[in-house]
Amino acid sequence: MPYRVDFQTDRSISEGLKRQGPGNMIINMGPQHPSTHGVLRLVLELDGEEVVDCVPDVGYLHRGMEKLAEIKGYHRFIPYTDRMDYMNPMGNNTAYCLAVEKLLGVECTERAQYIRVILCELARISSHLLWLGTAALDIGAMTAFLYTFREREKIYDIFEEVCGARFTVSYMRIGGVSVDVPEHFKDMCQLFIDDFAFRVDEYEDLLTGNRIWVERTKGVAPISAEKAMSYGMSGACLRGSGVDWDIRRDEPYLVYDRMEFDIPLGENGDTFDRYVCRIEEMRQSPPDYPTGS
Amino acid sequence: MTEHKEFRGELTLEIVPERLVDVCTFLRDHEDLQFKILADLTAVDYYPQSDPRFVVSYDLLSVYLKHRLRLHAAALGEPPTVETVSGVWATANWHERECWDLLGVNFRNHPDLRRIMLPPEWVGHPLRKDYEATEEESFDYLSKPIANE
Numbered sequence: 001m002p003y004r005v006d007f008q009t010d011r012s013i014s015e016g017l018k019r020q021g022p023g024n025m026i027i028n029m030g031p032q033h034p035s036t037h038g039v040l041r042l043v044l045e046l047d048g049e050e051v052v053d054c055v056p057d058v059g060y061l062h063r064g065m066e067k068l069a070e071i072k073g074y075h076r077f078i079p080y081t082d083r084m085d086y087m088n089p090m091g092n093n094t095a096y097c098l099a100v101e102k103l104l105g106v107e108c109t110e111r112a113q114y115i116r117v118i119l120c121e122l123a124r125i126s127s128h129l130l131w132l133g134t135a136a137l138d139i140g141a142m143t144a145f146l147y148t149f150r151e152r153e154k155i156y157d158i159f160e161e162v163c164g165a166r167f168t169v170s171y172m173r174i175g176g177v178s179v180d181v182p183e184h185f186k187d188m189c190q191l192f193i194d195d196f197a198f199r200v201d202e203y204e205d206l207l208t209g210n211r212i213w214v215e216r217t218k219g220v221a222p223i224s225a226e227k228a229m230s231y232g233m234s235g236a237c238l239r240g241s242g243v244d245w246d247i248r249r250d251e252p253y254l255v256y257d258r259m260e261f262d263i264p265l266g267e268n269g270d271t272f273d274r275y276v277c278r279i280e281e282m283r284q285s286p287p288d289y290p291t292g293s
Numbered sequence: 294m295t296e297h298k299e300f301r302g303e304l305t306l307e308i309v310p311e312r313l314v315d316v317c318t319f320l321r322d323h324e325d326l327q328f329k330i331l332a333d334l335t336a337v338d339y340y341p342q343s344d345p346r347f348v349v350s351y352d353l354l355s356v357y358l359k360h361r362l363r364l365h366a367a368a369l370g371e372p373p374t375v376e377t378v379s380g381v382w383a384t385a386n387w388h389e390r391e392c393w394d395l396l397g398v399n400f401r402n403h404p405d406l407r408r409i410m411l412p413p414e415w416v417g418h419p420l421r422k423d424y425e426a427t428e429e430e431s432f433d434y435l436s437k438p439i440a441n442e
Contacts, residue, residue, distance in 0.1 A: 016405075059410035066395075067419055067426045102301050229329040229356065232384035238356075245356035 090123035093172035240274035334388035
């Protein structure tokens with residue numbers, strides 16, 4: 001239930017369910033639920049352990065950012081973009097700044113572009129790690145969660161050295177970045193990258209051949225390529241369904257056109273394929289950085 | 294189509310609202326276009342201009358041919374109305390609900406046009422330009438009377 005004391009329960013929401021079987025159970029999940037990692041209410045129709053229908057009730061986390069943006073001005077809005085997806089503040093900062101820069105018709109310096117790409121890629125890994133850890137945790141594999149959070153800490157250490165904040169960084173500025181990277185930035189990144197390839201192998205040792213993990217992901221929630229596109233899916237979810245699209249390669253921004261990386265694709269579009277895509281993306285993610293500072 | 298304009302490399306077509314669904318279906322299915330993804334759907338409020346005050350904007354993407362296109366369709370009447378495209382792209386269902394919820398644009402023949410972000414009893418459409426936003430809004434949780442149930 002929302003926190004508002006005068007809120008009236010909307011019972012009509014469960015009327016949208018198909019009610020396919022007489023023995024099916026209707027269960028309300030959320031809005032506060034440990035596995036939603038955020039606030040989301042789902043009214044579920046269950047046939048045994050299988051979810052056969054679902055009516056989502058969203059909006060609990062809606063913060064009216066567009067309305068806030070109307071009165072904030074372009075620069076003062078940057079900290080809000082951190083919070084749009086708190087797993088990837090660097091990417092959101094960058095996307096917002098790129099949009100404003102496009103409107104202005106300006107471009108930031110090559111150095112700033114490389115810094116942005118490096119930090120975005122680190123944030124991307126950190127975001128994938130959170131997904132992997134919590135997905136495994138919710139399925140019952142606690143160890144993977146502890147492993148992935150160990151590496152996330154190292155990425156946050158780098159962010160802290162760069163801009164003073166670990167989580168909500170607000171590092172990008174319209175036209176560049178807020179402050180240059182420190183001298184030992186390159187060494188920190190190199191240290192992380194050298195270690196990380198081995199860590200991804202560790203996650204795979206824990207999960208890829210794990211019977212429980214495979215049984216709970218293979219063939220679960222398959223989404224066809226046609227459906228994925230019709231629902232406007234993007235990123236690793238779209239690629240998991242076999243659609244060969246990666247905005248970094250196909251509409252390169254910043255200096256992505258100078259990077260070389262492979263784009264993994266799934267075949268069946270199920271949870272396992274999305275998992276494989278993300279794992280491979282973490283391996284592909286650290287692109288070749290230019291030498292020299 | 295009535296007009297086209299290009300700004301910073303982004304092409305926008307203004308189309309006749311009556312033919313919206315036909316145009317969208319054509320853009321999605323034609324083999325030289327293949328706009329299989331509706332990347333965004335939103336509306337622009339040109340308050341205090343009227344006729345049209347609201348213009349609905351469709352951002353299309355083709356992942357096969359790697360191109361993009363934006364459509365603009367004027368929403369006329371009270372409430373401002375355009376035809377739904379939820380039959381063309383499934384994702385339009387929620388986008389149109391959001392557009393109704395926050396901007397008050399009505400989508401004719403939409404299968405389930407309810408508020409999506411705000412509670413059902415909310416009054417008004419907050420993203421309209423005449424819906425005032427204030428810098429700080431304080432809410433005193435402690436002094437608010439607690440309802441007896």
